[in-house]
Amino acid sequence: MSEPAIDYRAVLQALPGMVALLTPELVYVDANADYMRNSGRTREDLVGRYLFDVFPNNPNDPAATGAGNLEASLRRVIATGERDTMALQRYDVESLQRPGRWEQRYWSPINAPVLDAEGRVVLLVHRVEEVTELIRARGRAAGDRARVLEAELYTRSRELQEVNERLRQAHAREREVALALQDAMLPVPHLADHHQTAVRYQPAVGALNVCGDWYDLVELPGERLAVAVGDVVGHGLAAAGVMGQLRSALSAASRVSAGPAQALEALGLYARSVNGAESTTAVSVHIDWPALSLTYSSAGHPPPALLREGGAVAFLDRATDPPLGARPEHGSRPQVRQEFAGGDTLVLYTDGLIERRGEDIDVGLGRLARSLATHRALAPERLADALLHDLLPVAGATDDTALVVIRL
Incomplete structure (x- = not known):
């Protein structure tokens, strides 16, 4: 008896949580129902479009880093073929009902590669947990304390990103020295x-x-x-x-x-x-x-x-x-x-x-x-x-x- 065929698109749609598939050029291939519902975008808004054309940084916030941090994570996955778990991100999203109005949102992303038989990255799985309501609920329940916690979480995530960047620069310096030593040897x-x-x-x-x-x-x-x-x-x-x-x-x-x-x-x-x-x-x-x-x-x-x-x-x-x-x-x-x-x-x-x-x-x-x-x-x-x-x-x-x- 042959094994039943698996409808992988149906599997994607049934996955709990927000999941999207991207090409190595960061273009949407597909997204599940949770992703579309929580992001406020339809499938037609997403498929075939560049990720950061759909979700750019908030132009009203010069300190916004959500798009840059996400792109850096996805590029690391493409370069290394390894999964990358990001720190908590504040990434505002423009309201489709009220263009020009940006909603403050918090996300916890995980990016993972899909490799072909040659070990090349052919797809990126972009999985996101939205924690905006959790942070807001804490704010409503605990008042000022929760708002301090929210700010602290955001600050800690920024500090973690800065530490990661310093480590990346240190690794890059070590690479340069090691390669120079390699050339000499x-x-x-x-x-x-x-x-x-x-x-x-x-x-x-x-x-x-x-x-x-x-x-x-x-x-x-x-x-x-x-x-x-x-x-x-x-x-x-x-x-x-x-x-x-x-x-x-x-x-x-x-x-x-x-x-x-x-x-x-x-x-x-x-x-x-x-x-x-x-x-x-x-x-x-x-x-x-x-x-x-x-x-x-x-x-x-x-x-x-x-x-x-x-x-x-x-x-x-x-x-x-x-x-x-x-x-x-x-x-x-x-x-x-x-x-x-x-x-x-x-x-x-x-x-x-x-x-x-x-x-x-x-x-x-x-x-x-x-x-x-x-x-x-x-x-x-x-x-x-x-x-x-x-x-x-x-x-x-x-x-x-x-x-x-x-x-x-």
């Missing part, structure tokens, strides 16, 4: 002319979600190259500091080790002495051009991709071990040798490129393989840009991404 490599290589670092949209990822390329004797990417657990300046220490340590270990497994073993021992380095993931690949071979080892990191000239994609996933510091006792790590042909392409990346909330990693790997096959004829610089365009959410990723593309 991840210079564009100066490789020999025969190495067609592209590197990218794409920061996350959130102020605190940057600087955990790194890449490194080390020229070795005999036309060989050690290339690695890694991902520190954590964000912000602390993660940037840990990232810098681990990147430098792996770079040094790659120069003196017999192969990538030995380099990661040395890095694992070093990571035990670095606060915040626990559970860092990393993968290292040594490229030997005269032998047409790759030797690789992974510490819990997503597998590198080997794009064949004809479009087939193989993931280098046969030498995977736990992340750094994840085992109670130190042990040797595996490594595997893989042959390649001239014209093949090696791609290393961090999980921000492929992983999405609530989705199996194999789905993201499949997206990567399809994108690589589609753009296989592109040179590394253009291929790197195409991968970021295809795989990162339009609204911006919530995790940073490091990417290395090398034409073999």
